[in-house]
Amino acid sequence: MSQLTTKNKTEGSREPPVKTVRLMPVIAALFWILVWQAASMWLGQELLLPSPLKVMSVLLEFVGRPAFWGAVGFSFVRIVGGFVLAFTTGILLAVLAARYRSVRILLTPLTAAVKATPVASFIILALVWIPSKNLSVFISFLMVLPVVYINCLQGILGVDSGLLEMARVFRVPPRRRLLYIYLPDVMPYLISAASLSLGLCWKSGVAAEVIGLPNGSIGESLYEAKVFMLTGELFAWTVVIILISVAFEKLVLALLRAFQRRLERTVRV
16 A cells, blocks of 8 residues: 555656646747747848847837837727627527527528638628728628637537426526526537637738728738838737737636636535
């Protein structure tokens, strides 16, 4: 018995400390930044591949410009607006599709078409009907909607039918069914949908701005940096997009997981 205990302790001691695990993503990011720096030094052409220090200096210049914050705010409001609208609409459509089979049948080819069609095709078609300043809202909405709808629908359809039957027999009010039966099962699907679609909405939204070129947007700034061969600015805007996208994704997922934990505590009580 003592040998088994010693063995278990030895095996457990091989696991890396919690602090090391938390630092691993930072270490990985630093590794790739060093690779980037080495590649820039080896190439020796800032025009083709600026160094991380050059990009950082451009970012610091951006921070002092009111136009930079205006472009960030312009794109953020529209892309996030498209995401929120798609997230809400996707949940509502999933509820209707789960309740009415005819709605599910009607939406199946539509979601399949949206998933299969290239983003650029939607952007070019949408420019015919939508002003360029609102294009990123529509494109973000369109790219996120199928992801949220399909995941939410799977979650609703996967709810234990036995629990639902028992709730009907005992005449459990709709609010309690939602709180104690549907939401605990659907929340993991919604979190998964958010995780998948948050990065997608930013990529598609900025792509729409690059093609539509609305005044004062991140996409317009990216396009101008490319046209005038300002590679440092091009990389800097790309870093800005990545940072905003990652920060927004972490915020949304943290809020959803906090709601899930609160819901679990409510259900246990």
